[in-house]
Amino acid sequence: MIHVYKSAYKNKENTLKTIVIGVIGADVHAVGNKIIEYTLHNVGYNIINIGVLSSQEDFINAAIETNADLVLVSSLYGHGEIDCRGMREKCVESGIGNIFLYVGGNIVVGKQDFVLVKKTFMDMGFNRVYPPGTPIDNALADLREDLGE
């Protein structure tokens, strides 16, 4: 039997929580991405920003290497549903199935009923889904609740 070092996890509780952020798909909206990085960094999270034009695999790879607690996906150009589909399944396959997945921005085209949109993304395995125009500050309470203080 291989003895797995538990301290790797134990130490984790005393250190910063790590969040991977980025903009998914063929989307190059960089401004909001920087604001998210700035805000979350200032409240004390360890932020790994993989930037724009990122694929699902880019997010997942970064999350594995950095032992991240949460992945926050931004999508501003309306194709979020296509870009995010299957992401939870890939996380499961990659051994990080329990990671928190957040998504926000203009995640679908046009003005659709957000209740339905939210349900779609929740069914895809996202833990939190934010409507267009949500300031990142509004997500802080959720982060605290999910990740603990």
Add this chain to the structure above:
Amino acid sequence: MAKYLLIDFGSTFTKLCAVDTEAEDIIETASYFTTVDSDISIGYHKALKKLFEKAKKEIIFDQVIACSSAAGGLKMAAIGLVEELTVEAAKRVCLGAGAKVDLVFSHHINQSEIKQIFDKKIDIILLAGGSDGGNSECVLYNALLLGKAGIKIPIIFAGNKSAQDEILEIFETYGINGFICDNVMPKINILNIDSAREKIREIFLKQIIEAKGIKKIESEIDEVVLPTPKAVLDAAKLLSEGYLNEEGFGEIVVLDIGGATTDMYSICTATRRSDVLIHGLEEPFAKRTVEGDLGMRYSAPGIIKSLSEQEIKFINMEKHLDIEKEVEKRYANVMSLPENPHDEFIDQFLAEMCAYRSMHRHCGRIEEVFTPMGLVYNQIGKDLTDIKYVIGTGGVIINSKNVEKILNRTTNILNKAGELRPVNPEFMVDEKYIMAAMGLLSKKEPLIALKILKKYIQKIRGNDDGLKE
């Protein structure tokens, strides 16, 4: 000012190069088969005798330094976590140190992979995984497994720094010949080569040379300082960048086609364009890739393996030959040299294939992405389109009657969209086969090494054949 003897113990040939630093020139060069299986000094002495005969005098050398890729070169295993990240970073560090990366493992390793480490007679293991402060569970698991397996070869740990203390504990508990280095990927997509590469060199000097039978000759030479590919990489870097007032060539690519491998070196930045987004792991300025399945002799079958049945038939039809048979012949007798025009023709053809394929794997890719914000360029790997010179070295290139045609295969001859190959480079050749020797000399006399490189690496004369447009 001094006389240097620079030796390259290659897998097939032991190559000598005598340099007079006062005259800033080469006195003479000579080579003989490497005799590492019996006693490496036999081949060395035969080559030395040839050198003295050619120079028509015995030379007393002030310093004798050597590089080596004999007995299979420096064989390494690169272990990381995610394939595109720490595994790739570990691989690049090994290649940059002049090693041959025989094994590449990701995530948790298993018993069959450990068995391969024993079977392939790996010299050094580079163990990476996790960015700093990131995942440490995987490297600890892997270190523990290596420890329990009773691995005695050196293991360099260059992973998550947060795991260092526990790694040290494992090293101690299992009596591992272990070393700790800076993380090869401290942050996502950031490559950190230096610390681990330097450690590899140190271990190579202290421990590996002895195992490769080169120790026997140590009384006669002053030191073995580098694995040969590292010497070539250093020479390429020097030639590109220049030294003090002596200008270099600027951005270059060096192609070295050998019997067992095809090595490609590029000395340039990843891109000079401001309108592209670069993705993936950071690219080293001086980058080396090695194709273990592309070579003129040991690896000739690899060239055929990469072709489809239809392509092989097409080649046979077009060129009136049986390419599979020819490759078998070369694989069966790796010492063979071309004896007639037919052999030369086949070697030329194989070399062209090696050049084309190795550049295919070395160069970066660019794709156009249509976004609501307009057209965006997304680049992975290095952009070699602006490369000024492509330099050829290695036996087949130096002896070819049409070097230009081989080197031309590094450009985008098939107009593959997206491949960032050199666009309109000038072709040069290392006629005297001195790149490794000058890489060695650059450790002592960089300025003179550079001057000699510039003198002997020549543009290909005449024979333009209208290849460029």
